[in-house]
Amino acid sequence: xxxxxxxxxxxxxxxxxxxxxxxxxxxxxxxxxxxxxxxxxxxxxxxxxxxxxxxxxxxxxxxxxxxxxxxxxxxxxxxxxxxxxxxxxxxxxxxxxxxxxxxxxxxxxxxxxxxxxxxxxxxxxxxxxxxxxxxxxxxxxxxxxxxxxxxxxxxxxxxxxxxxxxxxxxxxxxxxxxxxxxxxxxxxxxxxxxxxxxxxxxxxxxxxxxxxxxxxxxxxxxxxxxxxxxxxxxxxxxxxxxxxxxxxxxxxxxxxxxxxxxxxxxxxxxxxxxxxxxxxxxxxxxxxxxxxxxxxxxxxxxxxxxxxxxxxxxxxxxxxxxxxxxxxxxxxxxxxxxxxxxxxxxxxxxxxxxxxxxxxxxxxxxxxxxxxxxxxxxxxxxxxxxxxxxxxxxxxxxxxxxxxxxxxxxxxxxxxxxxxxxxxxxxxxxxxx
Numbered sequence: 001x002x003x004x005x006x007x008x009x010x011x012x013x014x015x016x017x018x019x020x021x022x023x024x025x026x027x028x029x030x031x032x033x034x035x036x037x038x039x040x041x042x043x044x045x046x047x048x049x050x051x052x053x054x055x056x057x058x059x060x061x062x063x064x065x066x067x068x069x070x071x072x073x074x075x076x077x078x079x080x081x082x083x084x085x086x087x088x089x090x091x092x093x094x095x096x097x098x099x100x101x102x103x104x105x106x107x108x109x110x111x112x113x114x115x116x117x118x119x120x121x122x123x124x125x126x127x128x129x130x131x132x133x134x135x136x137x138x139x140x141x142x143x144x145x146x147x148x149x150x151x152x153x154x155x156x157x158x159x160x161x162x163x164x165x166x167x168x169x170x171x172x173x174x175x176x177x178x179x180x181x182x183x184x185x186x187x188x189x190x191x192x193x194x195x196x197x198x199x200x201x202x203x204x205x206x207x208x209x210x211x212x213x214x215x216x217x218x219x220x221x222x223x224x225x226x227x228x229x230x231x232x233x234x235x236x237x238x239x240x241x242x243x244x245x246x247x248x249x250x251x252x253x254x255x256x257x258x259x260x261x262x263x264x265x266x267x268x269x270x271x272x273x274x275x276x277x278x279x280x281x282x283x284x285x286x287x288x289x290x291x292x293x294x295x296x297x298x299x300x301x302x303x304x305x306x307x308x309x310x311x312x313x314x315x316x317x318x319x320x321x322x323x324x325x326x327x328x329x330x331x332x333x334x335x336x337x338x339x340x341x342x343x344x345x346x347x348x349x350x351x352x353x354x355x356x357x358x359x360x361x362x363x364x365x366x367x368x369x370x371x372x373x374x375x376x377x378x379x380x381x382x383x384x385x386x387x388x389x390x391x392x393x394x395x396x397x398x399x400x401x402x403x404x405x406x407x408x409x410x411x412x413x414x415x416x417x418x419x420x421x422x423x424x425x426x427x428x429x430x431x432x433x
Contacts, residue, residue, distance in 0.1 A: 014221075014223065015044040015047060016220045018044065021217070021223055021225075022044075022047075022223075023047075025131065026100055028235050028240075029099055029100065029131055030099060031052075032098075033058045033099060034048060034051075034098060034099070035060050035100070035102070036061045036102045036104070037061075037062045037063075037088045037103045038063060038105035039061040040067065041070065042067065045059075045061055045070065048061075048102075049077050052081070053077075053080050058082065059081050059082070060083075060084060061081070062088050063083070063084075065085070087152075088106070089115065092119060092122065095122070096122050100133070101130050102134075103115060108141075108147055108196075108197070109157070109195055110158070110194070112200035112201065113194075116200070116201070117204070128231075129227075130231075131225070131227050131238065132226040132227070133225055134197065134201065134216075134226065135221060135222070136221045136222060137216045137221075137222040138218040138222025139221075139222075140168075141198075142197060142198035142222065143190050143191045143195055143196040143198060144189075144190045144195060145161070145186070145187040145196060146184055147161055147185045147186075148183065157194060159189075160188045160189075161187050162186070162188060163180070163184070163185050163186075164186060165179055165180035166179050172190075173186055198216075201224065201226065210229075210230075211229040213226070213228075213242055214226045399424065
């Protein structure tokens with residue numbers, strides 16, 4: 001596929017031919033549809049839109065990288081203007097109903113030759129071959145290929161090329177001089193086979209089975225007109241245009257346009273010169289402002305030094321604070337460990353207290369039980385005491401009786417019975433006490 005995009009820096013000069021050549025040629029034929037290849041910023045397109053509106057025709061522009069200006073034109077004139085962002089060789093086969101086409105796209109042999117072939121194929125049956133207008137048929141693109149995107153051209157049809165300058169009358173490229181654009185690459189030599197726009201047109205005419213008439217004019221990169229003999233017969237005014245157009249007047253008219261541009265440029269220069277004094281005064285005032293600003297900057301420098309010293313001091317403070325924070329972190333870690341240990345101790349203590357509570361409950365129950373036992377024992381002891389008292393009294397009676405008997409019988413004191421009585425008496429006396 002081939003790029004047809006107008007790269008900024010090359011510029012579109014075709015519109016300069018509008019009044020004297022393009023419009024008069026279009027006036028000679030019936031028109032319902034015009035096609036334009038390569039629109040750039042729309043300098044020629046805007047004229048074609050106005051012309052199409054006046055003739056109740058349509059315009060289709062083919063530009064693979066439409067500019068902002070071109071998109072705005074399309075938005076404003078949708079009823080009459082269609083924009084295709086395809087490559088020309090991709091777009092042309094599907095466009096079949098136009099009477100005139102302007103070719104100002106990619107300026108090299110392969111693109112232009114195959115654009116003409118695509119047009120011929122579309123109209124091969126109807127034989128209503130359109131009027132074709134070409135730009136860039138003169139130097140520097142007449143016999144030298146220019147490439148916006150060299151890789152889009154098949155290798156076998158691509159001349160050796162490089163970025164450099166072109167100089168009129170010089171075949172080789174100029175490395176340090178000449179007209180140049182960083183977005184453009186040129187065939188390294190001028191002339192030869194399959195090289196340039198004009199060569200492509202001539203080769204197409206030679207290979208075609210139809211009869212064509214071609215006319216061109218130099219100036220502003222050159223403009224050319226191509227029509228079949230059949231078309232010239234159908235439109236006598238067009239044939240007369242080819243025969244009678246005053247090329248010298250056309251060039252003169254175009255030059256007048258250049259002169260007007262020159263006058264406008266000179267007027268702009270005068271305006272700029274008139275503004276120079278004011279600009280100089282402004283520059284002097286700016287100089288004073290700059291001096292004041294410089295003094296302020298020096299003062300600012302001192303402030304910045306003080307601030308830098310303060311920042312250094314702050315840095316030391318921050319280091320100390322950071323060390324303190326690290327130490328605090330260690331203390332917090334130790335404290336946390338102690339708190340965890342305390343928590344474990346509290347858990348153990350709580351468990352012990354719970355166990356102690358159970359013990360206390362058991363002990364209290366035991367004490368209550370013991371109290372009951374003591375009460376029972378005390379009652380038993382009191383009862384036992386009553387029994388002892390009764391028994392003592394009975395024994396005392398028996399003892400008294402024995403003594404009385406012993407006395408009566410005159411038994412001697414060391415008798416065994418007497419000693420036994422005393423022993424029993426003493427036992428009960430001891431227990432009682």
